Every structure is written in structure tokens, then in C-alpha cells.
Amino acid sequence: MSVHADNGTHVTHARDGRCEVAIAGGGLVGMSLAIALGRGRVPVTLVEASKASPESASGYDSRPIALSQGSRRILHTLGVWQSLSAAVTPITRIHVSDRGHFGFARLRAEDYSVDALGYVIAAGDLGQALEAALGSCEGVRVLRPATVDAVTRDDSPEAQLCIAATGDKPVEDLPSRVRAKLMVLCDGGHSPLREQLGIPVNERDYGQFAVTARVEARSHHDGVAYERFTAAGPLALLPMHGNHCGLVWSMDADSSKHLLALDDDGFLAALTEQFGTRLGGFVSAGPRNAFPLRLVTATEVVGRRLAIIGNAANSLHPVAGQGLNLGLRDVAALAEIISGSLREGGDPGDASLLAHYAQCRRHDQKRVSLATDALVRLFSNRLTPLVLARGLGLLAFDLFPPIKRHFGNHAMGLGGHHSRLARGLSL
Numbered sequence: 001m002s003v004h005a006d007n008g009t010h011v012t013h014a015r016d017g018r019c020e021v022a023i024a025g026g027g028l029v030g031m032s033l034a035i036a037l038g039r040g041r042v043p044v045t046l047v048e049a050s051k052a053s054p055e056s057a058s059g060y061d062s063r064p065i066a067l068s069q070g071s072r073r074i075l076h077t078l079g080v081w082q083s084l085s086a087a088v089t090p091i092t093r094i095h096v097s098d099r100g101h102f103g104f105a106r107l108r109a110e111d112y113s114v115d116a117l118g119y120v121i122a123a124g125d126l127g128q129a130l131e132a133a134l135g136s137c138e139g140v141r142v143l144r145p146a147t148v149d150a151v152t153r154d155d156s157p158e159a160q161l162c163i164a165a166t167g168d169k170p171v172e173d174l175p176s177r178v179r180a181k182l183m184v185l186c187d188g189g190h191s192p193l194r195e196q197l198g199i200p201v202n203e204r205d206y207g208q209f210a211v212t213a214r215v216e217a218r219s220h221h222d223g224v225a226y227e228r229f230t231a232a233g234p235l236a237l238l239p240m241h242g243n244h245c246g247l248v249w250s251m252d253a254d255s256s257k258h259l260l261a262l263d264d265d266g267f268l269a270a271l272t273e274q275f276g277t278r279l280g281g282f283v284s285a286g287p288r289n290a291f292p293l294r295l296v297t298a299t300e301v302v303g304r305r306l307a308i309i310g311n312a313a314n315s316l317h318p319v320a321g322q323g324l325n326l327g328l329r330d331v332a333a334l335a336e337i338i339s340g341s342l343r344e345g346g347d348p349g350d351a352s353l354l355a356h357y358a359q360c361r362r363h364d365q366k367r368v369s370l371a372t373d374a375l376v377r378l379f380s381n382r383l384t385p386l387v388l389a390r391g392l393g394l395l396a397f398d399l400f401p402p403i404k405r406h407f408g409n410h411a412m413g414l415g416g417h418h419s420r421l422a423r424g425l426s427l
């Protein structure tokens with residue numbers, strides 16, 4: 001049966017709502033998984049609560065996302081990167097400093113023999129490219145706007161998902177149930193389904209918000225990404241097109257409210273006060289958004305006919321720009337394991353297969369969430385001995401090439417195990 005989905009795709013699927021893999025949540029991670037599996041000809045149903053974004057007005061926010069070299073490779077193998085060349089800006093250098101204290105660190109692309117340490121893209125541009133790629137994946141059925149309201153798992157070899165429409169316009173042929181051998185939760189950090197399924201989480205509320213905006217500087221950034229630790233919280237300025245930079249500035253709730261309420265001149269003055277005049281000051285600011293910041297890590301990332309990936313598994317502070325990069329590595333590992341099993345006539349929801357996935361991802365997920373949390377706590381502290389220690393730490397980091405190389409390789413997503421997608425190989 002062929003269905004015209006809300007995103008304009010024609011897909012073919014079984015009438016009884018059965019598929020190999022059902023994905024709850026079509027954000028950046030859920031869509032990437034659907035594309036990876038779809039390219040491998042795995043029958044997939046993706047359920048996403050929001051409407052598809054029209055071409056002219058992205059439904060996504062404009063948060064700047066720094067993608068690692070590893071993520072670039074994964075997106076390239078999926079055929080998504082090729083359409084993004086006009087939307088991405090390479091990061092050729094990173095400059096880390098602690099406002100009002102000594103010590104800074106620099107990373108340069110040439111020290112790692114790469115053209116770029118990473119790439120900056122607006123989340124909306126990446127979302128639209130993924131939607132377009134999804135449209136060309138036969139065998140991926142997209143149900144949107146619709147939600148997965150409940151999940152039942154019993155001894156049968158399938159999970160059952162209850163589907164409900166969420167938009168004002170009914171989705172044609174929307175099934176009330178979808179049955180899948182494996183259900184993948186990609187419904188974000190605040191995941192009601194994860195809670196409904198009784199998966200415990202470790203949680204830390206940072207009591208901070210990340211204020212984001214696109215700002216235009218007087219001088220060109222020369223591809224430098226700045227990370228500045230200020231008394232209010234970490235401030236990242238990421239290079240974007242022309243003289244534009246993507247700002248991600250974390251601070252407590254009251255300060256973020258104050259910053260959002262300022263007019264553009266007041267906002268740019270506050271930014272200049274904290275960042276300084278390195279880029280010659282700022283001339284304009286785009287719309288501002290604020291995101292609450294919490295560390296949420298699921299204690300289990302697999303269960304009976306269930307895998308949890310992306311923010312639903314690990315929701316991180318954006319200070320190190322690692323959340324989506326980590327989620328894309330989840331996608332690459334899970335898609336590789338599922339495709340390999342199906343090729344040999346296996347069951348994608350098989351318990352030992354899922355345990356293998358969890359084991360493959362454990363080290364990376366733990367390392368990145370611990371390191372990100374440690375960074376937030378270290379630089380939030382104003383105790384004099386710690387301030388001194390981190391100044392020395394930044395200097396040592398800058399002067400000691402082996403530490404820099406090790407850190408840089410991991411930050412670029414080039415350390416550890418490489419999935420097939422990250423090596424440019426199809427599944």
C-alpha cells in the first residue's frame with residue numbers, strides 16, 4: 001500500500017502496521033536512524049509529534065550545532081552531508097579562555113592534519129536536510145504529526161505502539177497501532193515514554209538555561225570557535241557564514257530572563273562586556289531562545305524489544321557540543337547491528353543483540369557524559385584554589401601536545417571504535 005505521508009513522501013508498507021523497527025520521535029537523531037535503516041532497506045516506521053517543516057520556514061530552532069569530523073563522516077555516508085555544503089562553516093581553530101583569569105588553550109586543525117576540527121550548522125538546516133533525505137528512503141513510513149502514546153511489550157515477538165494523531169489535519173491512513181520487532185525511543189531528554197516504560201534515570205538539574213542567538217560581529221571570525229568561561233557561565237561563539245557567529249551562553253534562570261528581555265543593543269552590550277572586543281564588537285543579533293539545561297542519563301539503554309538512543313538516553317549540557325555527536329554514534333552502532341542481524345535472518349529485537357549494542361556504546365556514553373559534567377562543574381566553581389588549578393590546567397593543556405592530541409581526536413569523534421558509517425561504508 002502506498003501512503004502520502006505529511007512530509008510528501010510516498011512509502012510502501014504493510015497494511016497491518018507491522019514493521020521491523022518502529023522509531024518514536026523524529027528529531028535529528030530519530031530521522032538519522034530512519035535514514036540509516038531505510039538506506040539498508042530495513043522496513044521502518046517513524047512516528048513524530050510535530051508537523052513537517054515547510055521549506056521556507058524551518059520548524060526547528062536556530063541553535064548552532066557543532067558537528068565533529070566523525071558526525072560529518074556518518075552524515076556523508078547517509079548521503080545527507082552532500083546537500084549541506086552551503087549551510088556548514090568549518091571550525092579551523094578553537095580558543096578556550098577563562099574570563100578575568102590567566103590561562104587559555106588553543107586547538108588548530110593543522111596540528112591534527114585535518115581541514116577542520118568540526119563544522120557549525122543551524123539545527124534547522126540540518127533538520128531540513130534530514131527530512132529531504134528521509135523523503136527518498138523507500139520503506140520508511142513516516143507518521144506525523146502523530147504521537148506514540150503507549151507501548152505494550154509482552155512475551156510475543158513484537159512491541160505494540162499505540163498511535164494518536166496530534167495535528168488539526170488528519171493523517172491519511174493513520175493506524176491506531178504499530179507492531180514492531182524492535183522499538184527505538186528517540187523522543188528526547190524529557191521522555192514520557194521512557195518514564196512510562198519504567199526506565200530509571202540519573203538526573204542533575206544544572207539550574208541553568210542556554211541562551212542562543214545568531215549575532216553578527218564587526219570582524220570576520222576566521223573560522224575560530226571561542227569557548228569563554230565567564231562568571232555567569234560558559235559562553236560559546238561558533239563561526240557561521242560571513243561575520244555571523246552562533247552564540248550559546250549558559251547562565252542561571254534569572255540572568256537568562258534578563259538577557260531575553262533586553263533590546264538588541266542592550267543584549268549586544270552585555271555580550272561584548274563578557275566576550276570582549278576580540279571580534280571588533282557586534283553589530284546585530286537575531287532572535288533569541290533559551291533552553292533549560294539538565295544532565296539526564298538512562299540507567300539502561302536497552303530492554304525487552306527496546307533500545308533508547310540520542311537525548312532520550314543521554315541528555316547533556318551543551319558546553320562541549322557533544323549531545324548530537326554522541327547520538328549520531330548511537331545511530332551508527334545500532335543501525336549496523338540491526339542490519340547485520342537482519343541480513344543473516346535474525347531478529348532486530350533479540351535480547352542478546354540489544355545487549356551487544358548496549359555494551360558497544362557503554363564506554364563512549366559514559367566517557368562523554370562524565371567529561372561534560374566535570375567540565376560544567378569545574379568551570380562553574382569560583383573557589384580560588386580551583387580557579388588557579390584550572391588556569392594552570394588550561395596552560396598545561398596548551399603547552400603539552402600529547403594531551404591536546406588525545407583530547408582533540410576524541411572531540412573530533414575520531415577516537416575509539418569506528419562504526420561502518422563513520423568509515424564511509426554502507427551497512
Ligand SMILES: Cc1cc2nc3c(=O)[nH]c(=O)nc-3n(C[C@H](O)[C@H](O)[C@H](O)COP(=O)(O)OP(=O)(O)OC[C@H]3O[C@@H](n4cnc5c(N)ncnc54)[C@H](O)[C@@H]3O)c2cc1C
Binds near residue numbers: 149
Ligand atoms: C543550546 C544547545 C546547543 C547545542 N549544541 C550542540 C552542539 O554544538 N553539538 C552537539 O553535538 N549537540 C548539541 N546540542 C545537543 C543536541 O541539540 C541534541 O543532542 C539533539 O538535538 C538531540 O536530538 P534527539 O533527536 O535525540 O532529541 P530531540 O531533538 O529532543 O527530538 C525528540 C523528538 O521526539 C518527538 N517526540 C517526543 N515525544 C514523542 C512521542 N511520544 N511520539 C512521537 N514523537 C515524540 C519530539 O517532537 C522531537 O521531535 C545542543 C543542545 C542545546 C540545547
